[in-house]
Amino acid sequence: MERLHPRIQLIWIIKTLIFTGILAGAGALARMYIEIPLWAVALTVIGITLIGTMHAIARYRRWGYEIRDDSLYLERGVLTEVRTIVPLVRIQHVDSSRTPIERVFGLASTVVYTAGSRGADVRIPGLTRTTAQTIQEQLKELAIQAEGEDAV
Amino acid sequence: MKLSPRSIPYRALQRAGSIIILAVFIGAGAGQQTVGPILIALTVLLALIGIFAYELTYYNRFQYHLTDATLDIHSGVFNKREREIPYRRIQNVDISRNVIQRLLGIAVVNLETAGGESTEGSIRYVTVHEANRLQEEIQRRKQEDTTPDETPTPPDVLYQITDTELLLAGIFSFDPRIIGLIGLLATGSIPFVSSYFPDPTTILFTVTGLILIFTIAIASWLLGALITIFNYYGFVLTKARDELRYERGLFQRFNGSIPLTKIQTITVEDNPLKRFFDYATLTVETAGYATGQSGTEGSQAAVPIARRNRVFSLATNVEPIDHDQISYAQPPSRIRRRYIARYLIALTIFLGIAYFANTQTTTPLPWYWLLASIILIPPAAHYKWKHRGYWIGTDHIVTRNGFWKRTTKIVPYYRIQTVIDARTIFQRRWNVATIIIDTASSQSIMGRGAAAIDIDTRDADTLRETLPNELQAALENTETPTSSIDPTTTDA
Numbered sequence: 001m002e003r004l005h006p007r008i009q010l011i012w013i014i015k016t017l018i019f020t021g022i023l024a025g026a027g028a029l030a031r032m033y034i035e036i037p038l039w040a041v042a043l044t045v046i047g048i049t050l051i052g053t054m055h056a057i058a059r060y061r062r063w064g065y066e067i068r069d070d071s072l073y074l075e076r077g078v079l080t081e082v083r084t085i086v087p088l089v090r091i092q093h094v095d096s097s098r099t100p101i102e103r104v105f106g107l108a109s110t111v112v113y114t115a116g117s118r119g120a121d122v123r124i125p126g127l128t129r130t131t132a133q134t135i136q137e138q139l140k141e142l143a144i145q146a147e148g149e150d151a152v
Numbered sequence: 153m154k155l156s157p158r159s160i161p162y163r164a165l166q167r168a169g170s171i172i173i174l175a176v177f178i179g180a181g182a183g184q185q186t187v188g189p190i191l192i193a194l195t196v197l198l199a200l201i202g203i204f205a206y207e208l209t210y211y212n213r214f215q216y217h218l219t220d221a222t223l224d225i226h227s228g229v230f231n232k233r234e235r236e237i238p239y240r241r242i243q244n245v246d247i248s249r250n251v252i253q254r255l256l257g258i259a260v261v262n263l264e265t266a267g268g269e270s271t272e273g274s275i276r277y278v279t280v281h282e283a284n285r286l287q288e289e290i291q292r293r294k295q296e297d298t299t300p301d302e303t304p305t306p307p308d309v310l311y312q313i314t315d316t317e318l319l320l321a322g323i324f325s326f327d328p329r330i331i332g333l334i335g336l337l338a339t340g341s342i343p344f345v346s347s348y349f350p351d352p353t354t355i356l357f358t359v360t361g362l363i364l365i366f367t368i369a370i371a372s373w374l375l376g377a378l379i380t381i382f383n384y385y386g387f388v389l390t391k392a393r394d395e396l397r398y399e400r401g402l403f404q405r406f407n408g409s410i411p412l413t414k415i416q417t418i419t420v421e422d423n424p425l426k427r428f429f430d431y432a433t434l435t436v437e438t439a440g441y442a443t444g445q446s447g448t449e450g451s452q453a454a455v456p457i458a459r460r461n462r463v464f465s466l467a468t469n470v471e472p473i474d475h476d477q478i479s480y481a482q483p484p485s486r487i488r489r490r491y492i493a494r495y496l497i498a499l500t501i502f503l504g505i506a507y508f509a510n511t512q513t514t515t516p517l518p519w520y521w522l523l524a525s526i527i528l529i530p531p532a533a534h535y536k537w538k539h540r541g542y543w544i545g546t547d548h549i550v551t552r553n554g555f556w557k558r559t560t561k562i563v564p565y566y567r568i569q570t571v572i573d574a575r576t577i578f579q580r581r582w583n584v585a586t587i588i589i590d591t592a593s594s595q596s597i598m599g600r601g602a603a604a605i606d607i608d609t610r611d612a613d614t615l616r617e618t619l620p621n622e623l624q625a626a627l628e629n630t631e632t633p634t635s636s637i638d639p640t641t642t643d644a
Contacts, residue, residue, distance in 0.1 A: 070620070070624055071620050077574075079576065079577045080574055080575065080576045080577065081573075081574070081575040081580070082572060082573065082574045082575075083572070083573040083574075083616060084570060084571070084572050084573075085570060085571040085572075085616060085617075085619075085620050086570045087568070087569075087570070087620045087623055087624065089623070089624070089627060090568075090569050090570065114569045114570055114590075114592075115439065115569055115592035116569030116570055116590035116591055116592050116601075122570070
C-alpha cells in the first residue's frame with residue numbers, strides 16, 4: 001500500500017486554518033452587534049482548529065492507494081471508511097491536476113475518470129509532481145493494455 | 153427530403169397564437185385611446201402575413217438527407233445551419249404526436265444522442281408515415297455502421313398492456329403511505345380542534361375536516377391514476393434486432409427505442425399493494441439516458457405493470473437471469489437493533505418538536521400521543537431488514553432494498569464500473585458495511601444505483617474483492633455482444 005506525501009497534512013491543516021480564520025473574523029464582526037463572550041469565540045475557533053488538525057493527521061494515516069494487476073485500489077476516510085476498486089478496463093482517462101495551494105507545497109493530484117460518475121471523483125491527492133506523473137503514465141499504459149475501449 | 157406541407161399552417165398557427173393573445177390584450181387596453189381598432193387589425197394582419205411568410209420560407213429551406221454515414225439537416229431562415237449527425241452517435245429516435253398533430257397526420261422526430269442532455273436534432277413536422285420510415289431507416293443504417301448485413305427481423309411483441317393491467321397500473325399508482333398520513337392527521341386533528349371549539353361545533357368541524365382530507369386524497373389518487381392511464385394507454389413493448397421499442401400514450405403518443413447494448417441495469421419495483429396482488433414494474437436503465445426521458449418525469453417504466461413472474465421472464469429478454477434461483481442473502485439479523493435505535497432517535501426528535509410546539513400554544517396538546525407510535529418501531533425495523541438483501545448469480549449481482557418502494561436491481565457483471573465499500577462510524581460498531589456497485593446508468597449517477605447495504609464486514613470484504621474479478625472474467629468470456637464497442641459512449 002502506497003502512502004501519500006506527508007506534506008499533504010499541512011495543506012489540509014491550512015485549509016482548516018483558512019476556515020477558522022473566516023470564522024474568527026465573522027465572530028469578531030458579530031461581537032460588534034450582539035453580545036457574545038470573547039471566550040466563546042476563542043473556544044470555538046481553537047476547538048475547530050484542533051479537531052481539524054487531528055482529522056488531517058488521521059486522514060493522512062488512513063489514506064492509501066495501490067495499483068494492482070487489474071485494478072486501482074484506494075482506501076481512505078476517518079469517520080466513514082471508504083475502499084474503492086476501479087478496474088483498469090473501466091478507466092476512461094487520467095488527469096494530473098494541481099491547485100494553487102498544491103503548487104505552493106510542490107504537490108499534485110491524480111484524477112481518474114470512469115463512465116460511472118460516482119467513480120468520476122476518484123482522486124488521489126498529496127502526490128509529488130513526479131509520482132503524479134508516473135501514476136498517470138502507468139495507469140494510462142495499463143488501461144490501454146487492459147483494452148480500455150470497453151468503457152461502458 | 154422536405155417537411156410535410158401541412159407543417160406550414162400548423163407552425164404558423166402555433167406562432168400566431170401568442171401574437172393574437174398579445175393583440176387582444178393591447179386592443180383591450182387601447183380601446184379607449186386614440187389608437188383605432190383598424191390600426192390594430194392591420195398590424196395583426198401584417199404580423200400574420202409575416203409569420204406565414206416566415207414559416208413558408210422555413211419549410212422551403214428545411215431539408216434533410218440520409219447519407220451513408222450521417223443524417224444531414226439544412227435549415228434556417230435568417231441564419232443558415234447545416235448539421236451532420238453521424239448515425240452511430242444517435243442513440244434514440246423518438247416520435248411524438250399530440251392531439252392536433254394526430255388530426256393533421258404529422259409527427260415530431262427527435263434525435264437523441266449520448267448523454268441525453270439535449271436533443272441533437274428535431275424535425276418538425278413530417279407525415280406519420282415519413283416519421284416511421286425515418287426511424288426505421290436511421291436504426292437500420294446505424295446497425296449497418298456497426299454490424300454489416302443483417303437481415304431485418306420483424307419486431308417481436310414482448311408485452312402489450314391489457315385493459316385490466318392499465319386499470320391496475322392506475323390504481324397502484326397510489327402510494328399506501330398516504331393512508332397512514334391521513335390516519336395520523338385525522339386522529340391528531342380531533343383533540344387539536346376540540347381544544348379550540350365548544351362541543352357541537354367541534355364535531356361539525358372534525359367531520360368536515362375529515363371529509364375534506366378524504367376527498368383530497370381520493371381526488372389526488374384519481375388524478376394520479378388518470379395520468380398513469382393516459383401515459384400508458386396502448387402501451388406496446390417490442391423487441392427488434394438489437395433494441396427494445398415502446399409506444400404509449402392516449403393524447404400524446406410516445407414512441408421510442410432502447411438499444412440493448414446500452415442497457416446498464418434492470419430494475420424491478422413494487423410496493424406493498426403490488427406485492428400483495430403479486431404485481432411488479434420493470435424499468436431498464438441505459439447509460440446517461442433514462443427510458444422515456446423526453447416524456448414526463450416518472451414515466452421511466454419499461455413495463456408499467458405485470459405479474460411478478462412475467463416481469464422476470466420479460467427481463468430475461470434483456471438479460472438472461474435465472475430468476476428462479478434468486479435467494480437473497482440478508483444483512484445480519486442483529487442489524488434490526490440498529491434500525492430500532494435509529495427509529496427511536498427519530499421519534500425522540502419528533503417528540504421534542506411536539507413538546508416544544510406544545511409549550512408555545514396556550515391550550516395543551518396531547519403531544520405524548522405520538523409516543524404510541526413506538527409500537528410500530530419493531531415491525532418497521534424488521535421489515536426494513538427483511539426486504540434488504542443481495543444475491544450473487546453466475547452472471548449478475550442482484551440487490552434489493554426498501555419496503556414501501558422495494559427496488560430490486562439486476563446488474564450484469566460486465567456492466568460494473570467501480571466497486572465502493574463504505575463503512576460509517578456507526579456501521580463499524582455493528583461490524584457491517586455497504587457495498588455500492590457503480591454502473592454507467594443515469595440512476596447510478598444520482599446515487600440511486602445498486603447497493604448491498606449493511607452486510608456483514610466479512611461478506612463485504614469478499615464481495616468487494618470478487619466483483620472486480622467477476623467483471624474481468626465476464627469481459628474475457630463474452631466477446632459479443634456484451635463487449636461490442638460502441639463509439640457513442642466513448643465519444644461522450
